[in-house]
Amino acid sequence: MLRNSKDRFGTVTIVLHWTIAVLILGLLLTGLVMRRTEIDPALQFSLYQWHKSFGFIALGLAALQALRWLVERSPAPPPTLGPMEQMASRAAHLSLIALALLVPLAGWAVASASTLAIPSFFFNLIVIPHLPLPRSETSEAFFASAPRPDSTISAPEKDDTLVERKRR
Numbered sequence: 001m002l003r004n005s006k007d008r009f010g011t012v013t014i015v016l017h018w019t020i021a022v023l024i025l026g027l028l029l030t031g032l033v034m035r036r037t038e039i040d041p042a043l044q045f046s047l048y049q050w051h052k053s054f055g056f057i058a059l060g061l062a063a064l065q066a067l068r069w070l071v072e073r074s075p076a077p078p079p080t081l082g083p084m085e086q087m088a089s090r091a092a093h094l095s096l097i098a099l100a101l102l103v104p105l106a107g108w109a110v111a112s113a114s115t116l117a118i119p120s121f122f123f124n125l126i127v128i129p130h131l132p133l134p135r136s137e138t139s140e141a142f143f144a145s146a147p148r149p150d151s152t153i154s155a156p157e158k159d160d161t162l163v164e165r166k167r168r
Contacts (some may be wrong), residue, residue, distance in 0.1 A: 003072065004072050004073055004074060004075060005075065006073070006075060006076055007056075007075050007076060008075050009074075009075055010072075012068070013065075013068065013072070016061060016064065016065045016068070017065070019061060020058060020061050020062055020100055021067060023058040023061070024058060024100070024114050025056060026054060027051060027055055027058060027127055029052055030047055030051045030054070031051060031052060032045060034047035034048050034051055048118075048122075049120070049124070052107070052108075052111065052120045052122075052128070053120075053123045055107050055108070055120070055127060056104070056122060056136070057103045057119075058104050058110075059073065059101065059104035059105065059108070062097070062101045062104065063101065064099035065100065066097050066100075066101060069083050069093075069097060077089060108120075108128075108130075108131055109131055109133060110139075111130065112130035112131040112132075112133045113133045113134070113135060113136055113139045114135065115135050115136070115137055117130075117135060
């Protein structure tokens with residue numbers, strides 16, 4: 001059964017769901033590795049390009065999934081769910097679809113607004129044009145200063161003068 005039925009998701013919906021999920025997990029892993037400063041710059045550049053290529057695939061599949069969600073019927077919720085649970089389920093589903101679209105778009109925007117103007121090569125086959133956003137050092141600094149998962153937060157050093165005052 002390729003299409004959704006009244007009581008079950010179809011094969012296309014299930015395959016799209018799991019393909020996007022695996023892509024997102026792979027993009028998270030690639031994102032963690034590519035941000036490490038101690039790796040070879042050539043490898044780092046390649047990882048950024050692979051990350052962007054798979055991000056464009058995730059964006060395309062998420063757009064396809066969102067379109068299918070709009071035109072394809074969804075299975076009825078289980079009869080054991082109450083009205084609040086049904087609303088929460090629908091809100092969670094909509095949120096995940098929105099995030100699957102917005103996160104890759106945000107990545108594309110970051111690459112487009114960067115003052116480095118590095119092109120996005122889709123698997124070294126074609127160049128994906130940048131979004132029509134102004135290149136800005138402010139936006140680049142904002143994204144560069146965002147906390148990264150591979151950064152460590154050090155504890156503030158003790159103020160010895162406070163320690164001395166407490167001893168008196």
